[in-house]
Amino acid sequence: MEYAVVDVETTGFAARGSDRIVEVAVVQLDSAGRVTGEWCTLLNPGRDLGPQHVHRIRAADVWHAPTFAQAAGALAARLAGRVVVAHNLSFDARFLTAEFARVGVDLPVDGLCTMRLAARYLPDRVGRSLKACCEAAGVVLESAHSALHDARATARLFAHYVRFGVPDAEPVADVPLNGDVVEVRRGAAAVTHRRPELVTLVRGDRVVFTGQMHSPRDEWIDRAASFGLVSQGYVTKATRVLVAADPFTLSSKAQRARAYRVPIVSEEDFAGMLGLLGVTPPAKDHRTEWRRAY
Numbered sequence: 001m002e003y004a005v006v007d008v009e010t011t012g013f014a015a016r017g018s019d020r021i022v023e024v025a026v027v028q029l030d031s032a033g034r035v036t037g038e039w040c041t042l043l044n045p046g047r048d049l050g051p052q053h054v055h056r057i058r059a060a061d062v063w064h065a066p067t068f069a070q071a072a073g074a075l076a077a078r079l080a081g082r083v084v085v086a087h088n089l090s091f092d093a094r095f096l097t098a099e100f101a102r103v104g105v106d107l108p109v110d111g112l113c114t115m116r117l118a119a120r121y122l123p124d125r126v127g128r129s130l131k132a133c134c135e136a137a138g139v140v141l142e143s144a145h146s147a148l149h150d151a152r153a154t155a156r157l158f159a160h161y162v163r164f165g166v167p168d169a170e171p172v173a174d175v176p177l178n179g180d181v182v183e184v185r186r187g188a189a190a191v192t193h194r195r196p197e198l199v200t201l202v203r204g205d206r207v208v209f210t211g212q213m214h215s216p217r218d219e220w221i222d223r224a225a226s227f228g229l230v231s232q233g234y235v236t237k238a239t240r241v242l243v244a245a246d247p248f249t250l251s252s253k254a255q256r257a258r259a260y261r262v263p264i265v266s267e268e269d270f271a272g273m274l275g276l277l278g279v280t281p282p283a284k285d286h287r288t289e290w291r292r293a294y
Helices: 068-079 089-102 114-121 130-137 147-162 217-226 252-259 267-277 286-293
Strands: 003-010 021-029 035-042 083-086 111-113 206-210 230-232 239-244
Touching (some): 003 089, 003 147, 021 068, 021 147, 035 147, 068 089, 089 111, 089 114, 111 114, 130 147, 206 217, 239 267
Parallel strands (some): 083 111, 206 230, 206 239
Antiparallel strands (some): 003 021
């Protein structure tokens, strides 16, 4: 039997809800646990990236990445006829099944879970996280929450189990999906350049903020108000500018801003625009404070 070790990074936990896969990796093994191939790509989820502090994927990284629908054929081909292996398989399987369902493919994903099998192959008191299991088996986990690094570590952990014999499991069925995509891996995405938008602001202009910024959002709202700008919680056609922690963001606010042709600017761009207003705020000069903080 041959195996496909998989790992996914996601925008959250709601596989059947609004969350999506943002990175998927497959490490193929032969019956002896030897690596025979690997494949990994970032995916454009068409929405914000969720906990970026966990998976460390930026919106600019996925800007030119394929969608799951575009990568589905390539992924299915690498799973077909193999037993899927994952650490905490239920999580990865839920997301893979849900993503395939969205492209009209019924592909139940089952297989072997290295987390559950740890009770059989590792000491009783070992934790069940991938890091803990790898340490107990003498496997190096190079970069947690990177799909490819996690899949590689899980593959080495599973190879440790294989030496003692592993249970049988059903392989993934072959499905009628064609096509392949160019892998977009971390650090190898096409360079995406952004030309700062030139926006002149006047008192009464409406601004919206999105994303986790360097300065607390309340501070930015106060700064905007001190210059006579009106902060909103949502984007409309009347919005003058959307200020984003990441101008490449795929958040719902950013998608609406692009639909309405509302400029999306960075914190740095917005600070410069406040300077261009030429209006001295009534209290302390927030522009000076901002420049000193950065």
